[in-house]
Amino acid sequence: MGISAKGRMAAVITATGLGGIVLLAGCNMPAQASQGPRPPEKIYAKVCGYCHGKDIGPIIRGRALDTELVKYMVRHGKGGMPAFKPTEISPEELDNLAIWISESEADPEEHGQ
Amino acid sequence: MSGFSRREVMRVGAVGSAMVAGAAVASPLNGPRMLPEELDKDSFAAAVKELRAIVGDDWVFADPESTVSYRKTFIPDTKGNHIPSGAVAPASVEEVQAILKVANKYKLPMWPISTGKNMGYGCATPASSGQMVLDLKRMNRILDFDAELGTILVEPGVTYQDIHDYIEENDLPYWIDVPTVGPIVSMVGNTLERGVGYTPYGDHFFMQCGMEVCLADGTLLKTGMGSIDKGNTWQAFKWGYGPYLDGIFTQSNFGVVTKLGMWLMPKPPVYKPFVVRYPNMEDVAKATDTIRPFRMNNLIPNGVLIMGALYQLAMFEQRANLSDTDGPIPDAIIKAEAEKNGLGMWNVYFALYGTEETIAATEPIIRGAFEASGGEVLTDEEMNGNPWFEHHKTLMRGGMTLEEIGLVRWWGAEGGAVAFAPVAPAKGSETNGQTELAKRIMESYGFDYAPAYAVGGRELHHIIFLMFDHGSEDSSQRAEKCMEEMITEFGARGWAAYRSSVSTMDLVAQQYGEANREVNARLKDALDPNHIIAPGKQGIA
Ligand SMILES: Cc1cc2nc3c(=O)[nH]c(=O)nc-3n(C[C@H](O)[C@H](O)[C@H](O)COP(=O)(O)OP(=O)(O)OC[C@H]3O[C@@H](n4cnc5c(N)ncnc54)[C@H](O)[C@@H]3O)c2cc1C
Numbered sequence: 001m002g003i004s005a006k007g008r009m010a011a012v013i014t015a016t017g018l019g020g021i022v023l024l025a026g027c028n029m030p031a032q033a034s035q036g037p038r039p040p041e042k043i044y045a046k047v048c049g050y051c052h053g054k055d056i057g058p059i060i061r062g063r064a065l066d067t068e069l070v071k072y073m074v075r076h077g078k079g080g081m082p083a084f085k086p087t088e089i090s091p092e093e094l095d096n097l098a099i100w101i102s103e104s105e106a107d108p109e110e111h112g113q
Numbered sequence: 114m115s116g117f118s119r120r121e122v123m124r125v126g127a128v129g130s131a132m133v134a135g136a137a138v139a140s141p142l143n144g145p146r147m148l149p150e151e152l153d154k155d156s157f158a159a160a161v162k163e164l165r166a167i168v169g170d171d172w173v174f175a176d177p178e179s180t181v182s183y184r185k186t187f188i189p190d191t192k193g194n195h196i197p198s199g200a201v202a203p204a205s206v207e208e209v210q211a212i213l214k215v216a217n218k219y220k221l222p223m224w225p226i227s228t229g230k231n232m233g234y235g236c237a238t239p240a241s242s243g244q245m246v247l248d249l250k251r252m253n254r255i256l257d258f259d260a261e262l263g264t265i266l267v268e269p270g271v272t273y274q275d276i277h278d279y280i281e282e283n284d285l286p287y288w289i290d291v292p293t294v295g296p297i298v299s300m301v302g303n304t305l306e307r308g309v310g311y312t313p314y315g316d317h318f319f320m321q322c323g324m325e326v327c328l329a330d331g332t333l334l335k336t337g338m339g340s341i342d343k344g345n346t347w348q349a350f351k352w353g354y355g356p357y358l359d360g361i362f363t364q365s366n367f368g369v370v371t372k373l374g375m376w377l378m379p380k381p382p383v384y385k386p387f388v389v390r391y392p393n394m395e396d397v398a399k400a401t402d403t404i405r406p407f408r409m410n411n412l413i414p415n416g417v418l419i420m421g422a423l424y425q426l427a428m429f430e431q432r433a434n435l436s437d438t439d440g441p442i443p444d445a446i447i448k449a450e451a452e453k454n455g456l457g458m459w460n461v462y463f464a465l466y467g468t469e470e471t472i473a474a475t476e477p478i479i480r481g482a483f484e485a486s487g488g489e490v491l492t493d494e495e496m497n498g499n500p501w502f503e504h505h506k507t508l509m510r511g512g513m514t515l516e517e518i519g520l521v522r523w524w525g526a527e528g529g530a531v532a533f534a535p536v537a538p539a540k541g542s543e544t545n546g547q548t549e550l551a552k553r554i555m556e557s558y559g560f561d562y563a564p565a566y567a568v569g570g571r572e573l574h575h576i577i578f579l580m581f582d583h584g585s586e587d588s589s590q591r592a593e594k595c596m597e598e599m600i601t602e603f604g605a606r607g608w609a610a611y612r613s614s615v616s617t618m619d620l621v622a623q624q625y626g627e628a629n630r631e632v633n634a635r636l637k638d639a640l641d642p643n644h645i646i647a648p649g650k651q652g653i654a
Binding site for chain 2: 047081
């Protein structure tokens with residue numbers, strides 16, 4: 001789930017053992033659970049896009065796939081694709097994702113079949 | 114390299130849509146096989162009602178349609194032994210406590226998962242049918258990140274991708290260590306399984322520090338330094354005082370882990386990945402003997418993978434590209450295909466981490482040893498974007514990839530894979546016997562031997578992914594029998610698994626002996642007298 005840093009964000013300046021001075025953020029900061037649905041392109045990039053268009057899963061962008069099919073695949077999985085539960089991709093996120101995939105243009109950077 | 118064909122996607126789509134349309138599935142209460150053995154329908158319905166009152170209607174899944182994602186598994190289950198009765202997804206520790214109270218009241222067994230992507234070992238499915246999945250994915254906060262100590266405290270639903278993003282967004286000088294399937298799996302689930310990764314912090318349980326556990330009666334236990342009044346050492350010192358308890362909650366059903374602390378590796382200024390290619394199957398012995406001293410003196414700081422050619426090829430290729438028969442693929446064909454792709458029959462991946470100076474000092478020593486053993490030592494420069502090298506380069510710095518999932522669809526679109534990972538001392542003399550045994554058994558069932566070995570420290574993991582066709586009843590049945598025979602035959606020679614799929618937990622537990630089982634049983638009785646947490650996990654009732 002998307003984690004937006006919320007609450008106290010203590011920034012400390014410290015020297016790393018290896019010489020550089022870096023800004024370290026994040027001591028004791030609660031990273032809040034997602035607030036509302038994540039955008040479909042983010043879900044695609046952080047989940048689907050590791051396989052689809054990377055020679056592992058079939059290319060699914062730019063194919064005008066039926067949205068019901070996309071939703072079915074996500075919830076049931078298929079072969080090497082695991083199923084994604086409503087706790088991982090919420091029903092609302094899935095609706096948006098299915099539309100986004102269905103309407104998305106092919107990405108020339110993607111490869112495979 | 115190949116993926117699914119467009120036609121295949123469309124065909125699957127047609128079937129899928131038909132199934133969606135016809136999904137007016139009967140109530141789970143009509144499917145006795147899904148219910149826990151000792152629970153009648155009315156009690157189940159009453160329990161579900163109470164669970165809904167705790168987490169809300171949206172987060173209880175108690176019919177076949179809404180439970181479908183929890184049932185997807187890569188392993189064979191021809192007898193329907195691993196079908197959950199439903200799932201419940203709490204959002205807080207308090208909800209976990211309340212759920213366990215209901216579970217105790219109705220004797221409804223709960224199978225906890227963090228992200229439920231225990232792929233090759235059963236995904237989210239329970240050790241026996243009828244258990245309800247306790248899905249902790251909604252508990253997904255990073256609770257603490259100490260940027261000076263490089264420690265993190267997370268809830269079960271946090272994925273490695275979440276932590277990776279958090280580190281990037283906050284520009285923190287740390288790396289995470291991931292299993293090969295990092296983006297969609299959890300630090301908690303993986304560490305509790307005593308899973309592994311490929312940076313110097315690859316032994317995850319070794320790098321774990323402090324946990325919070327909800328016991329069956331609702332007691333919250335913070336291990337190690339976690340319960341010290343005003344204490345702030347929970348993620349800094351593992352051992353605490355008195356008996357060290359964290360271990361008994363890993364690969365276990367003694368409690369539900371609700372928080373887990375881990376150490377993170379400081380990002381090194383310089384990182385240099387290597388591959389060593391060996392041309393012949395029997396070279397795995399030489400490779401192991403070359404790696405071991407460097408793991409013992411830490412000149413090679415990360416866990417070293419020795420990847421077999423077929424395991425590597427299966428990531429991007431499907432079987433039909435290499436063979437048009439069902440019989441075992443001859444080594445000569447595998448070798449030729451490997452060569453074509455810049456791979457050896459064995460490919461050893463390790464890396465050096467440090468400064469230009471430290472790497473310049475150690476590289477020649479390590480290089481010399483591998484070359485003397487007949488290996489060909491190569492780096493980024495020579496591998497020049499080779500996809501397998503790039504994959505391991507990503508893993509050895511804790512990067513995000515899912516490419517290895519490709520091997521699950523070796524036999525085609527229906528997928529199918531179950532893992533067997535016996536351990537042995539890291540000695541070359543332990544390798545070829547295992548390879549011959551696995552190959553003989555697997556080929557007798559019509560499967561291909563796609564191996565990897567991993568030298569952690571003094572131990573050698575043999576990672577065998579049994580790839581089969583989940584869409585075929587015959588192939589699934591053969592896979593079940595093959596796995597059973599492998600576990601039995603390996604066990605008879607002293608090679609037992611370090612972890613097991615839900616389908617063979619009891620079989621493996623038997624090999625660890627009666628005294629072990631008895632002690633575990635006594636602990637279980639003491640901590641969870643109604644046996645409501647994950648009965649059957651690791652063979653503990
Ligand atoms: C191609 C491929 C490559 C893989 N590579 C690796 C690898 O390199 N290293 C590796 O370790 N694994 C690997 N795996 C196996 C597996 O996918 C990972 O180990 C994964 O991290 C486990 O899934 P998870 O994190 O979702 O854990 P979960 O499925 O959530 O948990 C696993 C089990 O731990 C227990 N559990 C989980 N959470 C809790 C809790 N909070 N309290 C009590 N008990 C709990 C349960 O019994 C559960 O079934 C691989 C699998 C495949 C298919």
